Structures are given as structure tokens and as C-alpha cells.
Amino acid sequence: MQIKHLTQLVLGLYLFGLSFAAHGAGLNLYSPLDFQVVQREVENKGIIIIAGVVAPGGSQATALETRISADGKIGDWQKLVATFQESAFRATLKLPAGGWYRLDLRALNGDNIVGEGMVEHVGVGEVFVVAGQSNSANHGEEKQSTQTGKVATFDGKHWQLANDPQPGASGGGGSFLPPFGDAMATRFHVPIGFIACGIGATSVREWLPKGVTFPNPPTITSRVQQLPSGAWESNGEAFEMLVSRMNPLGSLGFRAVLWHQGESDANQTDTTRTLPGKLYREYLEKLIRDSRRKIGWTPPWFVAQVSYHVPGDEASPDLRAAQASLWKDGVALEGPDSDALKSEWRENGGKGVHFSGAGLRKHAERWVEKVAPWLEQQIQLPADGMILDLDAEHGVAVEDGDRVSLWQNQVAGFVARDFVKRDEGRKEAGSGRPTLHKGIKELNGHSALVFRGQELVCMNEDAFDDLTRGGGCTWLAVLSADGQQVGLKDVNSIFGNLKNGGNFEGLWANFTDDNTVYWGARNGITFGRFDTNNPQLLGPKFEKGKYYVIAGRMAAGTGSVTLELFVNTATPVSSAQIPVNTKANPSKFAIGQERDATNHPGHESFDGKIARFQIYARPLDEAELKGKMNELGERYGIR
Structure with a gap:
């Protein structure tokens, strides 16, 4: 900073x-x-x-x-x-x-x-944002308390042990959070934190951003208003509250959102206030996507099956199908089926909509059944050391047609999750977004991102710091080069770390103005082009529009180590030595342009296409590297 x-x-x-x-x-x-x-x-x-x-x-x-x-x-x-x-x-x-x-x-x-x-x-543990209506908040029949003493909750100003009622959520009764937190703390051996945001009796319509319209009102209209046209709109209060509770945690500052809501949209007594499942799906998806856009990253959302009212009114197939469609389409993850918790699990001897004390604990168990197995996958990195896998077929979010706003790492357990668009410094908003091209014949029908003086940036300052500090690394890419726009001479960056201070640190790869590929590591001891501390490993000149598999490898060690460049085969086309700086402090990592738009938009940009980009946090041996390059070549039809 x-x-x-x-x-x-x-x-x-x-x-x-x-x-x-x-x-x-x-x-x-x-x-x-x-x-x-x-x-x-x-x-x-x-x-x-x-x-x-x-x-x-x-x-x-x-x-x-x-x-x-x-x-x-x-x-x-x-x-x-x-x-x-x-x-x-x-x-x-x-x-x-x-x-x-x-x-x-x-x-x-x-x-x-x-x-x-x-x-x-x-x-240091796991943090969850919990939102929805009363059964996500403090309306249970019996207050719960943490038994492990390892579960805490944050109200926006203070952290405290998560004994009910949970601060920040409505109601003065019990919640499922203490028993859920205890079970997760016991299973994962870390403290658990909650940001409780639930509001009793709310429709999904009330959680929409301000100004979003809908045809019919919810049963309670305190957070919506009718327009002269007869349509209704949200006042945005619940949405802004939710975002304001998320924002102080920062990017990747919590693991997931747990969403439990639906009762106030399903089977309303006044049927004109029931929300059709198609609209429920549309509105909840908008809430998820707009909240992600507002906080600048893409936390996962778990969406529960929720529509139960009382005995005899125990489910809405239409609403349940809408909730499930979000999992099936990859917008959200599958939460528990709380409609299945009936009779003794409900208040007032099974007659009510809220949970009994036993029901709160059973509800917590159901959340553990969904969240814990998923979390176990998230915290395990692949055994081969892969930390980054950007695949143009997966994890790409587009807007305004085919403009890419986000490219998501497919290695779930690594801290670097999202590479996002940057508008800072650009005269035209959105001009920094690459374009998604699908069905490319030269790639065996696979997709690629097209960069034209554009970039996607991982905003985590420290995610890739260790790659050049002595542990070594390997990167691989499937890409093609187009004609380069001459800005800074012979610097057309495919990827690279930004800098924190006066000298550059980290990794970068480029094309010269005539499409000769090169890469190097920079240790921060001198400026950055080109000397012993910033070697340039030159490769061949690329044909315009032709796809290649390229790779770079940095050996492990804390003295002088070897850098190598590979093009289409595991035989190096260039190598050099670099002294390792164990205190190197690279900044953000960018794809498509080595520096962000604030500095000089497009002046160090790469023009071309990237279908795949991977990083391993260790130097792959010869057999491994050959296997990985062959695998990519076969997949994308590169010989």
C-alpha cells in the first residue's frame, strides 16, 4: 500500500x-x-x-x-x-x-x-455471509449458542461470539448459525465467522437493487413502491445493506453466501402477490450477479430449497424448480432442502413456519451436508502443484454480448480466483474488456479470448509473490499473435506482474513488434529491461493467426537459477540465468497486458488470442513438461 x-x-x-x-x-x-x-x-x-x-x-x-x-x-x-x-x-x-x-x-x-x-x-478460518428471510435470521423458537467457543459473528462494527440472537439479522430468537458453525469448526479445525444479514418476511423482490421493476408486489410493501405505470420497484435498501456488509471484508474476504429465502414468494394468501418461479429465478440471479459486480469479485452462493409455510402448505413445486435451476445452470451451488424439515422440526409443536430448537440444529446439519464436502474440495490444491488454470471454455463471464468482464481460475483451492476487467484510465468505459470467440476451427472448435490492447487483472496483490522467491515455477499457454500495435517498442505483453515500487518484479511474457516471442523473470534489483536481473529469453517469430503451445520454466533455488523458454515441444529454445531475490514483492498479475490501464492504456498491449493459461508453483521435470505440452497440443489441435 x-x-x-x-x-x-x-x-x-x-x-x-x-x-x-x-x-x-x-x-x-x-x-x-x-x-x-x-x-x-x-x-x-x-x-x-x-x-x-x-x-x-x-x-x-x-x-x-x-x-x-x-x-x-x-x-x-x-x-x-x-x-x-x-x-x-x-x-x-x-x-x-x-x-x-x-x-x-x-x-x-x-x-x-x-x-x-x-x-x-x-x-484464521472460514467466513460466511448468511442472507434471506426469517429462517436465515433470528426467528427460531430456541436461542442457540456456540459450544466450541470457536464461532464468531460480525455486525459491521464489532466481532463477538456467535450466541443468538445474531447481530445484523432480524428477530430476537434462535438461528441455525451457532450449531452450523460448531460443526464446521470441529470438522475443519479452524474458527468460523458469520455476517448475518437475514430480514424476516422478505420477498426476493425486496432484495433487488434500487429501481428494478416487477409486475406484482410482495405481501409486505415497506421496501417497494408502485410506479405511475402500475409496475412496482424495489427501494434497494436490502440490497445496499447486503453489499455494505460484504464490502468491508474485501476481495475473497469470505468463503460463500448462504441464501435461505422463498417463503414470502411462494403460495401467498393473496395469490396476486405470489411470485412465479420464472421471475423468482430471474430476480435471484440478478441479485447474485449485481451484488458480485458491486463488490468487485464473484463469491459463490448456496441457494436452499425453501417454500414451506405450515402443515398442508408444505412446498411450491414452481418455486423449488426455480431455485434448483440456479444450481443446474451454474449460477449458484446447491443448498439444503429445508422444506423437508416438518413436524417436530417446526415451532409450536410442528404448526409454525419457523424452526424449533431441534429444528434449528437439524437445519444446521443439512447445511453442513452441503457446504462441508464442497469446502473440502476448495481447500485442496492439485497434487501436481497447479495454482492457475484459465480456460476460455470455463469461468468466463460476458456482458454486452461477447465482452469479457471476468475470467475465473479453475483451480478452486488457490487464492487467485478472479481476473477482472479494468476501466481505470480509459476514456471509453468498457473498452478494456477482451472478447470471447467460440468454436474456433484452428483450435479443434474450442474457444479463446481475443485481446486488443485490453487486460484482465487479478486484484490480489500477493497471490503470485512466491513464484520467483526460490520455489520455482512453470507456466504454459495456448495462444496466437496478431499484428502488434506499436506503443512502447518491442513490449507487447501477454501476461505479467505489475510493480509496487520503482523496479519491476515477478514474471512477464511478450512479443516484440514483429511477433518474436520472449519471456523472463524480474527480481526487482534493477529496473526491468534487460540485464542480469531481468533477462530476456528470445524465441522464434510467430506466424500471425497461428496457434502455439508455449511454456516457461524457472528452476528452484535461492542463488542463481535457470530460466527456459519452450515452443511446441519440451526442448528449450532459449535459456538464461537470474539471481533469485527471496524478498521480491511483485504486485497484481495481469493477463493480456502487463500493466493496467491507469498507467498507459494499450501502450504495452498484446494483440492476439489466448485459449488457455496455466501456472504450476514448481518447476515441472522434463517428462512432466513434455506430457503437459503434448496434452494441450492434442486438445487444441496444435502439432
């Missing part, structure tokens, strides 16, 4: 209403908060943001140290890489998945301690 933004960050935390995480002698911590659960990025780590201020009147802090303790074991003090501006400070700390951890912090000026603080409970 640039230092000029540091004071705004800390002030923003204060204005947002976050309480102090800790008061210490001369130091106030705004982050992390007590009982905060940070979403883990991969199975064994999460990044804790440490932010606060040194109290006025003391000495200026020049260094931060932290000590982590857990399970009765007190850790050692370790120095943090921190930024300071006036009295504000910020640092990040990677912690293994688990907790609760106790975090002690001290600010120093030289050898003198100028401030101290402490947070008793910090966890």
Missing part, C-alpha cells in the same frame, strides 16, 4: 465505526478486532491486517513487532514490515489457519517502546 493512503485507511476504519481492537500504553489498534475471523486464503494461511495509531504526544514509531501466542504457548517477538505516516501504521502478518491466537503488538523508536497493544482472540 502506498504510504499516502495510510492515514486515510486508518481514519476510514475509525469513521466506519470500528471500535478499538485494543487499547494499550500509547497505542490503539483498529485491526484486527477481538474475536475477528479472517478468511484463510489456502488451507494453511491467512493474512492479518494490523492497523492503528500511536497515541498523540509520544515518540514517532519507526518499527513494529508482534508476538503470537496460542494453546498456552507464548511465541517470540518478530519484526513486521510496516508503513508509517505521522501516528498511523499498517502491516500485514501471515498466520496458519487456526486460532484463537493472542496477538501482542509493540511500536518502537530505536530500542525504545513507544506503544503497546494486544488482541486476545484472532482467528
Whole structure:
């Protein structure tokens, strides 16, 4: 983070209403908060943001140290890489998945301690946003409480143990969250966090963004209004609340949304207020897609089967089919069938719509049955070390016809999930989006993304940092080159890391202006073109429009290591040595253009097509590389 933004960050935390995480002698911590659960990025780590201020009147802090303790074991003090501006400070700390951890912090000026603080409970685990109507909120017959003590909830200002009622959701009774959280914490051995957003008796129509119209009103009209035309529209309050609860968590800041809603759209007493299944599907899909667009990334949504009212009115086949269609079409994931929970699982001796105490616990079990197996798949990386697989046949979101707004990593367990469009710096909104072409004859009928001075960017700053720090890596691509638009001479970037400071760091691959391919790694020690610290591995000149399988490999090691370039075969066409910088700090990773539009849109752009792009977080051996290149060649018809 640039230092000029540091004071705004800390002030923003204060204005947002976050309480102090800790008061210490001369130091106030705004982050992390007590009982905060940070979403883990991969199975064994999460990044804790440490932010606060040194109290006025003391000495200026020049260094931060932290000590982590857990399970009765007190850790050692370790120095943090921190930024300071006036009295504000910020640092990040990677912690293994688990907790609760106790975090002690001290600010120093030289050898003198100028401030101290402490947070008793910090966890790295799984965070879920829970939304819908009353059975997602606090309307159960019996309040529940966490039995493990490893389940917490966030109301937008404070974290606390997740004992009912859940802050941020309607009602004062019980919810399924404490038993669901306990079961997940026990199964995955990490703390569980919730953002509870449910609002009792709401129709999906009330959750739509402001101004979205629909033909008939829900039973309760406090969040909708009728237009002079006779149509109705949402006032957007529920939508804005949901987005405002998600946004502070940041990109990839929670695992998934759990959506449980439908009773107020199904089988209404006044049949003119019942929502047809076709419209329910349309509106819920719009809620999902618009909320994702608003927060800038694509969290998964689980959608439950929900339409039960009372005995004798136990299901709406039309609404259930609409909910199921979202799973079948890949818009959402399959949630539990709560309509099946009847009789003793319902309040008032089985006569009510809400759950009894036993029903809340059974409801929690049903959510575990759906979420836990899926989560086990998400946290496991492939055994072969693959961390990125961008496939033009999968995970591509388009808008305005065939313009690509998002390309999603098909390796579920890796932190780098979404590569997204960028409009910053562009005179014409949307001009930075590549185009999806399907059914390409030269690719055996497969698809590719067409780049014309455009880019898709992974906004996670740290996802690919380790590739050039000594562990080694391998990347592969299926692509073709078109005529390059001459901007910066001989820099037409296929992919690459952006930079944090004055010198470039990370990986990049390019074409020269005449379509000669090259790649290299850059260690940040010198600027970036071309020397011992930034070698250029030149390959052949590509024919325009012809598809190739290309690959690059960086050997493992912390001294001087070998870089290699491969084109269509596993025999290197070029190689070079580079000294490894174990403290390299690359920034965001971009596909289609090495730098984002803010700097100089299109001036370092690649013009061509990409059908597949993969990265392995290790150097593949010769046999593995040959096998992977052959596999891609056969799939895409490249000989």
C-alpha cells in the first residue's frame, strides 16, 4: 500500500465505526478486532491486517513487532514490515489457519517502546455471509449458542461470539448459525465467522437493487413502491445493506453466501402477490450477479430449497424448480432442502413456519451436508502443484454480448480466483474488456479470448509473490499473435506482474513488434529491461493467426537459477540465468497486458488470442513438461 493512503485507511476504519481492537500504553489498534475471523486464503494461511495509531504526544514509531501466542504457548517477538505516516501504521502478518491466537503488538523508536497493544482472540478460518428471510435470521423458537467457543459473528462494527440472537439479522430468537458453525469448526479445525444479514418476511423482490421493476408486489410493501405505470420497484435498501456488509471484508474476504429465502414468494394468501418461479429465478440471479459486480469479485452462493409455510402448505413445486435451476445452470451451488424439515422440526409443536430448537440444529446439519464436502474440495490444491488454470471454455463471464468482464481460475483451492476487467484510465468505459470467440476451427472448435490492447487483472496483490522467491515455477499457454500495435517498442505483453515500487518484479511474457516471442523473470534489483536481473529469453517469430503451445520454466533455488523458454515441444529454445531475490514483492498479475490501464492504456498491449493459461508453483521435470505440452497440443489441435 502506498504510504499516502495510510492515514486515510486508518481514519476510514475509525469513521466506519470500528471500535478499538485494543487499547494499550500509547497505542490503539483498529485491526484486527477481538474475536475477528479472517478468511484463510489456502488451507494453511491467512493474512492479518494490523492497523492503528500511536497515541498523540509520544515518540514517532519507526518499527513494529508482534508476538503470537496460542494453546498456552507464548511465541517470540518478530519484526513486521510496516508503513508509517505521522501516528498511523499498517502491516500485514501471515498466520496458519487456526486460532484463537493472542496477538501482542509493540511500536518502537530505536530500542525504545513507544506503544503497546494486544488482541486476545484472532482467528484464521472460514467466513460466511448468511442472507434471506426469517429462517436465515433470528426467528427460531430456541436461542442457540456456540459450544466450541470457536464461532464468531460480525455486525459491521464489532466481532463477538456467535450466541443468538445474531447481530445484523432480524428477530430476537434462535438461528441455525451457532450449531452450523460448531460443526464446521470441529470438522475443519479452524474458527468460523458469520455476517448475518437475514430480514424476516422478505420477498426476493425486496432484495433487488434500487429501481428494478416487477409486475406484482410482495405481501409486505415497506421496501417497494408502485410506479405511475402500475409496475412496482424495489427501494434497494436490502440490497445496499447486503453489499455494505460484504464490502468491508474485501476481495475473497469470505468463503460463500448462504441464501435461505422463498417463503414470502411462494403460495401467498393473496395469490396476486405470489411470485412465479420464472421471475423468482430471474430476480435471484440478478441479485447474485449485481451484488458480485458491486463488490468487485464473484463469491459463490448456496441457494436452499425453501417454500414451506405450515402443515398442508408444505412446498411450491414452481418455486423449488426455480431455485434448483440456479444450481443446474451454474449460477449458484446447491443448498439444503429445508422444506423437508416438518413436524417436530417446526415451532409450536410442528404448526409454525419457523424452526424449533431441534429444528434449528437439524437445519444446521443439512447445511453442513452441503457446504462441508464442497469446502473440502476448495481447500485442496492439485497434487501436481497447479495454482492457475484459465480456460476460455470455463469461468468466463460476458456482458454486452461477447465482452469479457471476468475470467475465473479453475483451480478452486488457490487464492487467485478472479481476473477482472479494468476501466481505470480509459476514456471509453468498457473498452478494456477482451472478447470471447467460440468454436474456433484452428483450435479443434474450442474457444479463446481475443485481446486488443485490453487486460484482465487479478486484484490480489500477493497471490503470485512466491513464484520467483526460490520455489520455482512453470507456466504454459495456448495462444496466437496478431499484428502488434506499436506503443512502447518491442513490449507487447501477454501476461505479467505489475510493480509496487520503482523496479519491476515477478514474471512477464511478450512479443516484440514483429511477433518474436520472449519471456523472463524480474527480481526487482534493477529496473526491468534487460540485464542480469531481468533477462530476456528470445524465441522464434510467430506466424500471425497461428496457434502455439508455449511454456516457461524457472528452476528452484535461492542463488542463481535457470530460466527456459519452450515452443511446441519440451526442448528449450532459449535459456538464461537470474539471481533469485527471496524478498521480491511483485504486485497484481495481469493477463493480456502487463500493466493496467491507469498507467498507459494499450501502450504495452498484446494483440492476439489466448485459449488457455496455466501456472504450476514448481518447476515441472522434463517428462512432466513434455506430457503437459503434448496434452494441450492434442486438445487444441496444435502439432
